[in-house]
Amino acid sequence: MTSELGATQVIIELLYLIASVLFILSLKWMSSPTTARHGIWAGEAGMVLAIGGTLLNHGMDYRLIAIALVLGTIIGVPLGRVAMTAVPQRTALSHAFGALCVTLVGSAEYYLRAPDISPFMMSVLSLEVILGGLTVAGSLMAAGKLQEILPQRPLTYKGQNLVNFVLLAGAVAIAVSLVLHPEARSLFPFMILIALAFGVLLIIPIGGADMPTVISLLNGYAGLSAAAMGFVLNSKLLIIAGALDGSSGLILSIIMSKAMNRSFSNVLFGAFGQVQTSATAGEEVRPIRSATPEEAAAILSAANRVIVVPGYGMAVAQAQHKVRELYDGLTKRGVEVRFAIHPVAGRMPGHMNVLLAEADIPYDRLIEMDEINGDFPQTDVALVIGANDVTNPAARTDMSSPIYGMPILDVDKSHTVMVIKRSMNPGFAGIDNPLYHLDNTLMLFGDAKAFVGSIVRELSGGHS
Amino acid sequence: MNSSSLINALFIFVLAGFIGFEVIRRVSPLLHTPLMSLTNALDAIAVVGAIVLVGEHKSTLATAFGFIAVVAATSNIVGGFVITDRMLKMFKSSRPAAKPAAK
Numbered sequence: 383m384t385s386e387l388g389a390t391q392v393i394i395e396l397l398y399l400i401a402s403v404l405f406i407l408s409l410k411w412m413s414s415p416t417t418a419r420h421g422i423w424a425g426e427a428g429m430v431l432a433i434g435g436t437l438l439n440h441g442m443d444y445r446l447i448a449i450a451l452v453l454g455t456i457i458g459v460p461l462g463r464v465a466m467t468a469v470p471q472r473t474a475l476s477h478a479f480g481a482l483c484v485t486l487v488g489s490a491e492y493y494l495r496a497p498d499i500s501p502f503m504m505s506v507l508s509l510e511v512i513l514g515g516l517t518v519a520g521s522l523m524a525a526g527k528l529q530e531i532l533p534q535r536p537l538t539y540k541g542q543n544l545v546n547f548v549l550l551a552g553a554v555a556i557a558v559s560l561v562l563h564p565e566a567r568s569l570f571p572f573m574i575l576i577a578l579a580f581g582v583l584l585i586i587p588i589g590g591a592d593m594p595t596v597i598s599l600l601n602g603y604a605g606l607s608a609a610a611m612g613f614v615l616n617s618k619l620l621i622i623a624g625a626l627d628g629s630s631g632l633i634l635s636i637i638m639s640k641a642m643n644r645s646f647s648n649v650l651f652g653a654f655g656q657v658q659t660s661a662t663a664g665e666e667v668r669p670i671r672s673a674t675p676e677e678a679a680a681i682l683s684a685a686n687r688v689i690v691v692p693g694y695g696m697a698v699a700q701a702q703h704k705v706r707e708l709y710d711g712l713t714k715r716g717v718e719v720r721f722a723i724h725p726v727a728g729r730m731p732g733h734m735n736v737l738l739a740e741a742d743i744p745y746d747r748l749i750e751m752d753e754i755n756g757d758f759p760q761t762d763v764a765l766v767i768g769a770n771d772v773t774n775p776a777a778r779t780d781m782s783s784p785i786y787g788m789p790i791l792d793v794d795k796s797h798t799v800m801v802i803k804r805s806m807n808p809g810f811a812g813i814d815n816p817l818y819h820l821d822n823t824l825m826l827f828g829d830a831k832a833f834v835g836s837i838v839r840e841l842s843g844g845h846s
Numbered sequence: 847m848n849s850s851s852l853i854n855a856l857f858i859f860v861l862a863g864f865i866g867f868e869v870i871r872r873v874s875p876l877l878h879t880p881l882m883s884l885t886n887a888l889d890a891i892a893v894v895g896a897i898v899l900v901g902e903h904k905s906t907l908a909t910a911f912g913f914i915a916v917v918a919a920t921s922n923i924v925g926g927f928v929i930t931d932r933m934l935k936m937f938k939s940s941r942p943a944a945k946p947a948a949k
Contacts, residue, residue, distance in 0.1 A: 401891075405888050405891075406865055406869065408884065408888065409866070409869045409870060409873070409881075409884070409885070409888075410869050410872075412873045412874075412877055412880070412881050412884060413869075413872040413873050413874060414874060415874065415876060415877060415934070415937040415939070416939075418877055418880065418934045418937070419931070419934050419935070421884065422884070422927060422930055422931050422934065425884060425887060425888055425927065426927055428888075429887070429888075429891065429923055429927075432891055432894055433893065433894065433897070435894075436894040436897050436898065437897070437901075439898060439901065441901075441902070442897075442898075442901030442902070443900065443901050443902075443903050444901070446900050446901075446903075446909070446913060447897055447900050447901055447916065449913075450896075450900060450913050450916035450917050450920065451916060451920050453917045453920070454916060454917040454918070454919065454920020454921040454923070454924065455920055455921070455924045457917065457920075457921035457925075458920060458921035458922065458923065458924030458925035458926075458928070459924055459925065459928060460925075461921060461924075461925035461928075461929070462924060462925035462926070462927070462928025462929040462932070463928065463929075463932075464929070466933070466936075469879060469883075469929070469933075472883075472925075472929065473879075473882055473883060473886065476883070476886045476921075476922050476925060476926060477886065479890075479918040479919070479921060479922045480886060480889050480890055480892065480918070480919065480922050482914070482915070482918045483890065483892045483893065483896055483915040483916075483918045483919040483922075484892050484915075486896070486911040486912070486914055486915040486918075487892065487895045487896050487899060487911065487912065487915050489911060490899050490905075490907060490908040490911040490912060490915075491899075491908075493905070493907055493908065494904055494905060494908050502852065597882070598882075601882055601885065601886070604886075604889060605885070605889055608889050608891075608892050609859055611892055611895060612855070612859075613852075613855050613859075615895050615898075616851060616855065617894065617895065618854075618855070618858050619891060619894065620891060620892060620894070620895065621855055621858050621859050621862060622858060622862040623888050623889055623891040623892075624859075624889065624892075625858075625859050625862035625863040625865075625866055626862060626865070626866040626869075626870075626885065626888065627866075627885045627886070627888060627889040628863070628866070629863050629866030629867045629870060630866060630870045630881065630882070630885045631882075631885070633867065633870050633871060634878060634881075634882070637875075723875070725875065730878075730879060730882065731875075731878035731879060731881075731882065732875060732876065732877060732878030732879035732880070732881070732882075733879060735875075735876045735877070735878070735879065735937075736879045736880070736933055736936070739933070739936040739937045739938070740936050742936075742938065744938055744939050744940030745876055745937045745938065745939060746939050746940055747940060748876060750875050
């Protein structure tokens with residue numbers, strides 16, 4: 383702050399202050415589903431005040447601003463109305479949009495101010511556009527993979543980390559020379575190009591199972607780049623919003639990496655999704671027991687306690703509404719049905735909860751891993767629908783397994799385990815799952831939606 | 847930005863980060879997906895910087911970049927709030943007592 387502010391400026395700053403408070407309240411109210419919708423009101427009110435305040439600035443060309451705002455709304459509404467199954471790719475896309483805004487504003491500020499830029503300002507500006515650029519490219523790649531425009535299989539090659547490191551070092555080197563010589567305008571685009579390339583290469587080795595961690599991480603990067611933009615523009619509101627978003631993304635990344643038994647630093651440097659040499663241990667044919675929908679329905683209706691374990695397979699098969707019918711049918715018969723949610727089930731944090739809530743399953747039936755794991759020994763049937771690695775007991779017992787140490791849902795401890803699965807093909811990570819060969823496991827082969835539908839039909843048919 | 851306003855900005859950043867950690871730690875894992883879409887919408891407050899760029903019209907490049915930036919951020923604001931609201935509407939409790947929001 384240079385000197386005394388004008389009256390308008392004071393009003394604008396006060397509006398920004400109120401907006402900051404509303405943003406914090408907005409996140410605070412997200413702590414529980416009963417208050418969460420107040421959070422949206424607070425967020426929207428804060429946004430309106432902040433934008434309104436900005437428009438109070440003197441000498442603005444409102445026509446162009448209005449056109450841009452309307453265009454953004456026209457694009458935004460359909461993006462808010464996508465199907466719930468498309469939420470992961472929508473989220474990745476919106477990280478890209480947010481980071482695009484930050485990168486463009488940072489670039490414009492550089493060209494407006496250069497060469498009159500202090501070393502500190504140039505460092506923050508570089509941080510802003512490097513983080514922004516890599517988030518734009520990385521998020522677009524992630525969205526492409528999630529939308530299955532790009533191959534979902536992780537692509538790995540030798541020296542991948544070295545290439546990434548060299549690129550990042552190159553971007554940092556340009557940033558340093560710009561700090562020393564801010565007038566070197568021709569260097570600036572190269573810094574952004576390298577950041578974009580780095581973002582692409584960062585996501586190439588990522589497989590679907592790693593997506594929850596990656597999306598959270600990109601969320602964090604987007605937030606940090608916005609905070610850096612706040613430093614550049616000397617906007618406290620932006621610094622606060624960026625810090626909130628950044629810490630949210632980082633917390634979620636930490637939760638996700640813990641749930642996958644990866645160290646946080648491992649995730650931070652993008653060294654995840656490493657080649658997992660699929661241990662096709664021994665060609666011996668191990669016994670599997672399978673069951674028909676009739677048998678599965680009989681076992682389920684005779685049970686007292688059932689825990690359903692959903693995974694990405696449920697989302698792919700769009701089986702959540704059939705699962706809801708199963709929940710209704712069993713609950714009507716007095717069976718206690720709950721859902722066990724692994725933090726990394728699905729493609730983004732909380733993915734399963736949203737799908738099950740969409741199918742009208744009450745949220746107090748959705749139980750987190752730590753809370754429900756002790757209940758499996760007293761559970762009659764654990765029904766696994768499209769989840770694989772998160773139920774793999776090798777994570778507890780087999781030290782040679784690539785997922786050894788990862789916290790899992792202890793479904794194998796329940797009296798009967800039923801697994802709905804298309805075939806015996808190994809899961810995403812290509813890891814063998816000994817769960818399928820246990821004495822208390824019944825394999826239910828088929829499409830998740832069709833199979834659950836058949837069970838529901840059996841339940842209602844046999845009921846009279 | 848002179849050194850005193852830089853220090854101010856750093857204070858704000860660090861304290862806001864702490865608030866963020868404390869507040870977001872308490873968010874139920876049930877709501878992690880809507881949390882992400884909400885923070886995404888809030889993060890799009892970067893639109894204020896872009897609006898100033900467009901409004902001040904200092905150079906063609908800055909105006910063009912600012913224009914695209916306003917469009918991108920606005921679509922995040924609108925889309926983010928719409929989808930967060932849709933998601934939160936879906937979360938219902940099986941206990942009817944929990945329904946009234948009045949406290």
